[in-house]
Amino acid sequence: MAAARHSTLDFLLGATVDCNAVLKALQPIFQEQGMTETVHNWEDHGYLATYIKKNGSFANLRIHPHGLVLVDLQSYNDHMKGREEVDQLLNEVEERMKELFHGNIKRVKRLPAILRGGVIDRYWPTADGRLVEYDIDEVVYDEDSPFQNIKILHSKQFGNILILSGDVNLAESDLAYTQAIMGSGKEDYAGKEVLILGGGDGGILYEIVKLKPKMVTMVEIDQMVIDGCKKYMRKTCGDVLDNLKGECYQVLIEDCIPVLKRYAKEGRMFDYVINDLTAVPISTSPEEDSTWEFLRLILDLSMKVLKQDGKYFTQGNCINLTDALTLYEEQLGRLYCPVEFSKETVCVPSYMELWVFYTIWKKPTDI
Numbered sequence: 001m002a003a004a005r006h007s008t009l010d011f012l013l014g015a016t017v018d019c020n021a022v023l024k025a026l027q028p029i030f031q032e033q034g035m036t037e038t039v040h041n042w043e044d045h046g047y048l049a050t051y052i053k054k055n056g057s058f059a060n061l062r063i064h065p066h067g068l069v070l071v072d073l074q075s076y077n078d079h080m081k082g083r084e085e086v087d088q089l090l091n092e093v094e095e096r097m098k099e100l101f102h103g104n105i106k107r108v109k110r111l112p113a114i115l116r117g118g119v120i121d122r123y124w125p126t127a128d129g130r131l132v133e134y135d136i137d138e139v140v141y142d143e144d145s146p147f148q149n150i151k152i153l154h155s156k157q158f159g160n161i162l163i164l165s166g167d168v169n170l171a172e173s174d175l176a177y178t179q180a181i182m183g184s185g186k187e188d189y190a191g192k193e194v195l196i197l198g199g200g201d202g203g204i205l206y207e208i209v210k211l212k213p214k215m216v217t218m219v220e221i222d223q224m225v226i227d228g229c230k231k232y233m234r235k236t237c238g239d240v241l242d243n244l245k246g247e248c249y250q251v252l253i254e255d256c257i258p259v260l261k262r263y264a265k266e267g268r269m270f271d272y273v274i275n276d277l278t279a280v281p282i283s284t285s286p287e288e289d290s291t292w293e294f295l296r297l298i299l300d301l302s303m304k305v306l307k308q309d310g311k312y313f314t315q316g317n318c319i320n321l322t323d324a325l326t327l328y329e330e331q332l333g334r335l336y337c338p339v340e341f342s343k344e345t346v347c348v349p350s351y352m353e354l355w356v357f358y359t360i361w362k363k364p365t366d367i
Contacts, residue, residue, distance in 0.1 A: 003118030005075050005083070009090045011097055012107040013067035019046045022063050025100050029092045030059060059089075069097065086113075120153070124168050126353045127279065127318035134161070134350075140232050145224035152232045158350040160232050162201050164225070167279075170201050171350035172235040178203040180346040180357040181274060181313050189213045192271040195263075195305065197256045197298065199276040200225035202237025209240055209249055216249040217270075219256040226251070260301035273302045275314035292331070299360075300336050308362055316356035319345050325356055338363040 035051035049061040057075040122136045134155050141152035151163040159172030189211040196204050196218040205218050230241035244251040316325050341360045348355045
């Protein structure tokens with residue numbers, strides 16, 4: 001089944017327009033394509049003309065009297081000839097508008113066509129709600145686990161990208177993310193006890209193991225994420241996920257909350273806790289969002305297993321989500337023990353936006 005191609009062409013004019021004159025000028029272009037026309041006219045709000053082809057393709061021509069003219073064209077021909085026909089029609093519309101208005105067009109904007117319903121989904125929103133089109137050319141892996149949908153898609157720029165339930169998590173290009181959530185090269189992991197929460201892509205584990213820690217414990221709830229990544233994200237995880245135990249690491253396939261509670265009860269302590277579970281929620285209503293409750297619980301439990309001089313690393317979110325980040329920082333003041341924090345902003349290639357990372361530590365106790 002061919003994908004629907006949605007093409008747009010916008011004109012912002014320098015003055016009000018005679019909507020009927022614009023319609024009369026553009027009508028022949030669509031009629032020559034054998035399209036059936038329906039026109040709606042609102043006295044103060046301009047015209048909407050709809051043109052439908054026998055094959056189901058259609059175009060909407062919206063003419064606003066204040067000087068905005070919009071063309072939306074949806075077609076189902078994904079072959080080269082069909083795309084050329086669409087481009088030719090839009091070229092003719094653009095030429096006719098320029099003839100009609102001469103130098104009185106302030107802006108002409110034609111965006112790349114959006115493909116809807118295709119086998120490969122190229123469109124993923126940024127954290128702050130902007131639409132990004134990735135150069136995805138292959139669906140490498142697509143499975144539903146008991147916890148989430150797991151996709152690994154191949155990008156020409158970024159390599160394989162792990163996407164969990166619609167959220168871009170990590171690409172093979174994103175070593176910057178892994179380095180940032182480990183402290184940006186400022187920490188000495190040699191001989192240290194490290195706890196990783198989440199991290200099923202294996203990137204953090206792979207990088208820390210190189211630094212000769214005493215023991216790394218990684219707690220990941222979803223075996224299927226590990227299975228997919230050890231096969232298709234090897235540039236990120238190397239061979240570290242091939243076995244759940246190594247000389248200086250172990251991977252527990254468990255929910256991290258019971259594990260944290262157990263470690264706290266046993267008095268087990270870590271030099272570093274790295275939370276790679278979830279970003280700070282976009283919602284700014286923590287009393288209504290269960291994700292905020294989850295984050296607060298993880299923070300409190302993590303502080304209970306963190307040594308007094310230890311450090312807790314986590315991601316925040318997109319730098320543009322200032323309200324959510326501020327709210328997260330407010331939550332840090334409500335933990336069972338007083339903490340301090342610092343943050344840094346890092347460019348993560350596949351995110352196509354700047355990302356905030358936090359370092360949190362317990363306030364020194366007075367002697």
